[in-house]
Each structure stands twice: as structure tokens, then as C-alpha cells.
Amino acid sequence: MKPVFELNEVHYRYDQVAAVDGVSLQIETGTRVALLGANGSGKSTLLRMLDALYFPDSGTIQFQGEALTADRFEDDALAFSFRRRVGLVFQNPDVQLFNPTVFDEVAFAPLQMGWKKDEVLARVDLALRQMEIVELRNRPPHRLSGGEKKRVALASVLVLDPEVLLLDEPTAALDPRSQSQVIDLLIGWAGTGKTVITATHDLSVVEDTSDYCYVLNRGKVVSHGTPGLVLSNTQLLAQANLIHGHRHVHPGGVAHSHPHVHPHNHD
Amino acid sequence: MKAGFIERSLRKLAFESDYASGAERIGAGKGLLQGVDPRVKVAGLFGLVMVAAASRQLPVIAVLFGAAFILALVSRIPVGRLAVWIWTPVLFFTGTVALPALFITPGRMVAALGPVSISAEGLHSAIMLLSRAETAATLSGLLVLTTPWPAVLRALRTFHLPVVFVVILGMTYRYIFVILQSAFEMMESRRSRSVGPLARAERRRIAASSVGVLLSKSLQLSGDVHLAMQSRGFRGEVRLLEDFHAKASDWVWLGGFAALAAAVVWWQR
């Protein structure tokens, strides 16, 4: 089968920064891939290119064997078919929630696809139940808690049942309960045929939620492999600013053989 | 530093009355205008706004304001909301523009405040400016407060308003409070960092740079929102669950708006 995405020497720069600096990678259909990197390493920019919101300055991105270019997206039919199959959940739910009610928010994408009213209603209902937000249906999204907003944002993308899901830091800034809800979703997508690409700097979730990882540093892929392999290379992770480069001993003499996350108090 | 009066009032406006969600509740309510086709409201109220803006006689503006006020009452828009969301902010912003006119317009003197005097002509032009602005804002408020926002955007598009314009309007409405909030946060952190009163020049410099940061923040935000819309299939047209169907009563409303506008224009001939 063709890979979902195939990137070849992709570059993207904002005025002064090379945000993505020569990335080549291949993502196979049905895999759960983690893009690991510290803040500013280029994860969000890369996801926006995978969602055809930005196009590379140079290099190519192929989606199921076809190049993603601004020219081709002039065509409505192609654009709608791509938007239907690929969904991006933004890191900041505030930019994603612009409708007056949760219902309108979740119905937005199916309506833009031009689906029939009955189908829109049925799909919205399903997505609301799936994300356990049925009772929020008539509330304005921007008045919800962080965890609720995240679930609405997820529902507003899952409602199309896309083949490819792009998630930008889905567990960042969530309370522990909402966080474990999102992680359960990610774990549940294993083996469903969905391709899930998650950008994160949270090493603690990677092992359970991904089949393959790419480590980004300053816009470049510095390492890739299975989570076990990537997480065991502490030196590299330290270079990519994903872990602190010091050794420490835990109370009780617990020794960790792999990098892990725990609270630091630098004050 | 103490928070200024304007700052405090704006904060109240932004946080306590949360415009967007309150407006949605009124929009979904059971008043008279809520049942009118959004396209008729856009055309009719826009016509009245134009007439008010072009009007040179105070009684004419008063009649239009009265009409707007009655429409608000029969649409069950609480007067308190109008005062907080529309009349007060317009008073602030237009007031600062109108104030100098009071003093600098030459003419017959009616009052003296210490060394400066207010002329009759100055008073008249300040009142005209303010009343026109309040009337136009109240009429536009009627549209926005009695119509769900996506329907307003959709209706604007039926009049071939450019997509870009509609998108910008949409962003402004939804994000004005996010932007106001970051403005307050910025002021707050400035205040907590500065010790003692600042010189006036320093204050002005800080205000100018804050506006710059705020502007670029809001541009960034609306850019991102637009991307998020595109990501979910937005291609410039807003599609709604129910499309508009003009009823017989909508034609009556349209006729009513047109008759009022025509009567006012004829009166001023």
C-alpha cells in the first residue's frame, strides 16, 4: 500500500526562522506516529503542512501518492475530498471553536461538506456521544473548561470520521482526568486502520500512544524509530531538549532504566 | 497605579456581560425581529443606518432612534444590555471625538468653563455626531442581537459582500473578547512590574507599544482561526443547516423598513 504521507526535503520558513528545515519522512497507512520535539522545534508548522494549510517553500509532500500543492487546492472537489479525509485538531482550542454553540461547532465541518441535513444531525449526535459531551450541546464553546473545549475540538474533527488525524499537543494544558481521556482515545485507535499523527513533547505518553516516533530539533529530524528505541537514547533526547541532561536519584532509591517525566522544582 | 475608569468599565463589559453568549441567547429568543428573515433585516436596518448617518436634523434622528428603541422592546432585548453593550461604548468612543468640537467650533457662546467657552454651534455639532452614532449603532445592534451570528454572515454573503470582509467581521465578533482579555492581562502585568507612577511620556510610549503587540497578536489569532476554518472545509461560503425562506410577513417587514426610510428622506427634503 502507498504511504499516507511522503515528505521529501521539505523546507518552510517564517520571515526570520527556518521552522522546518529539510524534513524527509514517510508515514504508513494505519500507523500511530509521534512527532517529538521541544517547543519551537517545528511540530506545529509540519502538521499544518500535512493538513495542506501551508505549502512547502521547497521540497514535496505527497498524500497517498499525489503532491499537495497550492495550485491543486484551487480545485473545490479536491479540497473537499482532502478535508473530508484528513482532520487537524489545533493545539489551542480557542482558535478552533468559533461557533455560537457546541452543536453548531460540531456540525460546521459536515455542513461545509454539503451533507444532507439528516446525515449531519446523525453524525453530530454520534460525535457528541463519542466524546461524552451530549449535555454541552447548546452551550457556547468559549465558555467551557479547558478539558471540555478539547473534547469539543476533537468532536468537531472526529465528526467527519477522517482516515488521517493530526493532533497538535492533544494532552497539553489539560487536567489529569481529561488527559487520560485523550490518551485512552489514542490507545483505542491502535489497529483501527486510522493513521494518527501526534505532535507532542510529553515523553510519558509516547510509549502507549504511538507505533513509531520522529524526533525533531530546530526543524530537522534528528532521530526516528520505535518508541522503545527512541526513548532509550537519553543523550539524543537531551540534545533535543526533551529531557534534562542531569542524573538524579529518586527517594526510595528507585532506578529508572528509561527517561521519564517527573516534576522538577527549580525555584 | 490605579486602574482608570475607562479600563474598569471595559473590563466589566468584557467579563461580566459576556457579549457573545448573551447575544446568542437573545438571538434565539422569541421576540418580533427574531422571526424576520436575516436578509430582510440586513437590507432594512442597513437602509435605516444610511438614512440616519446622512441626516442633518435632530428631530429626524430622534424619530429613527425611537423606532430602533421600539423594535428593541418588541424583540425583548433588555434595555440594560443595550446600555452596556452599545450605548456606553459608543458614548466613550464618539465622545472623545465629539468633545473637541464643543470648544473649537466658533460661534455664539452659551457656556464658559473657566478659560474655555462652548459655542452654540459647537454644542449642536457634538450632539449631532453623538446622536447619529448612537442611532446607527442601535440599529446595527438590532440585527446582531436578534440573529444567530452564522446567519448574519450568510445573509451578508447573499448581498455579495466579499468573503474576506465577512470572515473579518466573523473573527472580530467572536474574538474581540479574547483580544480585550489579552489587553487587560498586558496592562495588569505592566502594572505589577512598574513601581510608582510613570511619567506621562513613558505611559504614552507603553500604550503605543502595547497597541502594537495587541494588533499583531490579534492578527495572528485571526489568521489561525481562518486556518482552523479552512481545515474543516470552509471555502469562503458559510453553509447553514436551514437555508433562508422568505415568508409573506418578511415582505411586509421589508416594506415597512423601506417606508420608514422613504418617509424620513421625504421629511428632510
Ligand SMILES: Nc1ncnc2c1ncn2[C@@H]1O[C@H](COP(=O)(O)OP(=O)(O)O)[C@@H](O)[C@H]1O
Ligand atoms: N507565525 C509565525 N511567525 C513567525 N515565526 C513563527 C510563527 N509560527 C512559528 N514560528 C517559529 O517557527 C519555529 C517553529 O514553530 P512551531 O512549528 O510552532 O514549533 P512547535 O510546534 O514545535 O513548538 C519557532 O521558532 C517559532 O518561533
Ligand SMILES: [Mg+2]
Ligand atoms: Mg506547537
